[in-house]
Amino acid sequence: SYELTQPPSVSVSPGQTARITCSGDALPKQYAYWYQQKPGQAPVLVIYKDSERPSGIPERFSGSSSGTTVTLTISGVQAEDEADYYCQSADSSGTYRKWVFGGGTKLTVL
Amino acid sequence: EVQLVESGGGLVQPGGSLRLSCAASGFTFSSYEMNWVRQAPGKGLEWVSYISSSGSTIYYADSVKGRFTISRDNAKNSLYLQMNSLRAEDTAVYYCARVSFSGSYYDYWGQGTLVTVSS
Numbered sequence: 001s002y003e004l005t006q007p008p009s010v011s012v013s014p015g016q017t018a019r020i021t022c023s024g025d026a027l028p029k030q031y032a033y034w035y036q037q038k039p040g041q042a043p044v045l046v047i048y049k050d051s052e053r054p055s056g057i058p059e060r061f062s063g064s065s066s067g068t069t070v071t072l073t074i075s076g077v078q079a080e081d082e083a084d085y086y087c088q089s090a091d092s093s094g095t096y097r098k099w100v101f102g103g104g105t106k107l108t109v110l
Numbered sequence: 111e112v113q114l115v116e117s118g119g120g121l122v123q124p125g126g127s128l129r130l131s132c133a134a135s136g137f138t139f140s141s142y143e144m145n146w147v148r149q150a151p152g153k154g155l156e157w158v159s160y161i162s163s164s165g166s167t168i169y170y171a172d173s174v175k176g177r178f179t180i181s182r183d184n185a186k187n188s189l190y191l192q193m194n195s196l197r198a199e200d201t202a203v204y205y206c207a208r209v210s211f212s213g214s215y216y217d218y219w220g221q222g223t224l225v226t227v228s229s
Contacts, residue, residue, distance in 0.1 A: 090214030
């Protein structure tokens with residue numbers, strides 16, 4: 001089955017760089033997407049197609065891909081970036097299509 | 111402004127049924143694929159179901175196949191999720207989400223509606 005694996009938690013101090021990884025065997029063939037979710041709120045897209053940033057998302061958010069791992073990088077972390085982050089991809093094999101999420105990573109700003 | 115507003119959540123007994131609705135506005139609803147995504151309390155996101163823009167193609171996660179039915183009414187700009195034979199593990203916030211034109215991802219989400227399955 002198609003799975004995406006994320007670390008449960010990442011902690012950084014303000015101003016440092018946070019890196020959140022997402023691993024999956026299908027990632028070399030499928031794009032990955034990243035969402036930020038703050039408590040009590042709906043998820044918000046922060047990166048699409050591995051490394052593209054939607055309008056309105058700060059430049060400190062970036063994405064990259066290498067083999068079976070994609071990485072969300074937050075440069076110069078701010079207190080407001082504390083949230084849960086989810087990677088997502090899609091399995092479009094054959095006649096079936098499904099969306100897959102990683103388990104989520106809680107980013108703590110110390 | 112794109113808006114997705116879910117409704118219909120609530121408390122239901124195991125084995126019961128519930129119908130969720132998602133009212134869309136601010137975009138041409140009939141042009142977009144839509145999904146339902148859920149999140150159990152304190153847990154991660156889980157894809158539930160997909161429907162194409164016309165409603166002719168539908169997919170379900172294995173966890174809900176045979177129990178849930180997704181549908182849409184493009185004349186009413188509305189998305190639905192009929193949930194039958196509900197189980198405790200279906201307890202979650204249910205989000206409707208719009209699939210972007212440019213890829214298999216969600217560019218807009220509703221605020222969610224809570225479904226609690228408990229006796």
